[in-house]
Amino acid sequence: MNFIADENIDRQIVERLRQDGHHVGYVAEMKPGISDDTLLDMTNHESALLLTADKDFGELVFRRHSLIHGVVLVRLAGLSPLRKAEIVASAINRHISELPHAFAVISPEVFRIRRPNK
Numbered sequence: 001m002n003f004i005a006d007e008n009i010d011r012q013i014v015e016r017l018r019q020d021g022h023h024v025g026y027v028a029e030m031k032p033g034i035s036d037d038t039l040l041d042m043t044n045h046e047s048a049l050l051l052t053a054d055k056d057f058g059e060l061v062f063r064r065h066s067l068i069h070g071v072v073l074v075r076l077a078g079l080s081p082l083r084k085a086e087i088v089a090s091a092i093n094r095h096i097s098e099l100p101h102a103f104a105v106i107s108p109e110v111f112r113i114r115r116p117n118k
Contacts, residue, residue, distance in 0.1 A: 002025075003051050004050055006050065012085040017051075024051075036054070049100070058103065072092065075106065088106055091104075
């Protein structure tokens with residue numbers, strides 16, 4: 001699966017997903033500081049899922065009805081980067097077929113997924 005990880009995602013998560021065989025572009029390595037709109041455009045252009053810790057993408061997707069290829073919101077504050085990487089990789093690998101064109105939230109005990117209204 002193709003992902004673009006926002007620069008607010010821990011490097012350990014990016015590395016773990018790459019080890020699991022996913023293609024992961026990392027904003028911190030490509031274009032640090034780009035706007036949220038530009039990042040969404042980039043993910044759509046590359047048919048990639050956005051991996052982010054920024055809740056603002058919920059507003060872009062649900063209130064402004066921005067088109068998405070898919071968003072995975074990581075809500076794992078307070079955990080070590082390695083623990084976050086384990087949780088994210090496990091959730092993604094279990095739910096990979098559900099992620100395209102959806103808004104998913106990964107938290108310590110819960111995985112939620114919603115499909116935006118078109």
